[in-house]
Amino acid sequence: AAETKDPQTNLPKAINAIPVRIILFYVLALFVVMSVTPWNHIRADKSPFVELFLNAGIPISAIIMNLVVLSSVMSSMNSGVFSTSRMLFGLSKDGQAPSVLGRLSKRAVPSNGLIFSCIFIMGGAVLQYFVPNTMEAFTLASSLCVILFISVWILIMACYLRYRKIRPELHAASTFKMPGGVLMAYAVIAFFLFTLVILALEPDTLKALYVSPVWLVVLSVTYYAFYKPRMRKLGQEIF
Secondary structure (H helix, E strand, O other): OOOOOOHHHHHHHHHHHHHHHHHHHHHHHHHHHHHHOOHHHOOOOOOHHHHHHHHOOOOOHHHHHHHHHHHHHHHHHHHHHHHHHHHHHHHHHOOOOOHHHHOOOOOOOOHHHHHHHHHHHOHHHHHHHHOOOHHHHHHHHHHHHHHHHHHHHHHHHHHHHHHHHHOHHHHHHOOOOOOOHHHHHHHHHHHHHHHHHHHHOOHHHHHHHHHOHHHHHHHHHHHHHHHHHHHHHOOOOOO
16 A cells, blocks of 8 residues: 555555456356366366366367466466565564565665565475475465465454454544444454364365464464564554
């Protein structure tokens, strides 16, 4: 929002466009696949989109889809690295991360934050050595990411509820409120908890569920050991 031109207008447009894009690129795409191939006949080691095009008589589809997937993954990783390094830079400037992550290179790039992000990305390559099965490693990594994202969004909803309680005047003055308000926040939390239950039913995703509490422990320790004392030292109010 801080780097967006006219955020009061552009951010609501961008946010409202997300459900449309999800329906268009994910829901409708899966609907087309399921219309051709039953869900219980889809193999985990083959792309359903490749199989769809093969059934349509387009043998070159495998190459096309692999190029599309590869470019999508590279684009996603690029945006992830960019946003993560920028986030680390912003946190550093706000005193919520080590100051070394807030240093810029000669080209005004948060290079330390970039290197820090890349180190964790390389963890995916290291995981391949501990889990030789590529599909199992991918399932573990993706499931862990999903669980962490769910945790983050649950925290966001909790912060929203806290924000409404301690800053009702700011919420009342907001021009772009969350539909449903408090009720929707609890509904979102309930949905995410239900998703965690679903993940616990599958042995592959259950492994990631066992590992994910480590992240919460690290997050809690760093909060109470570093962040909270620093904020008190700076004289900032903590809620």
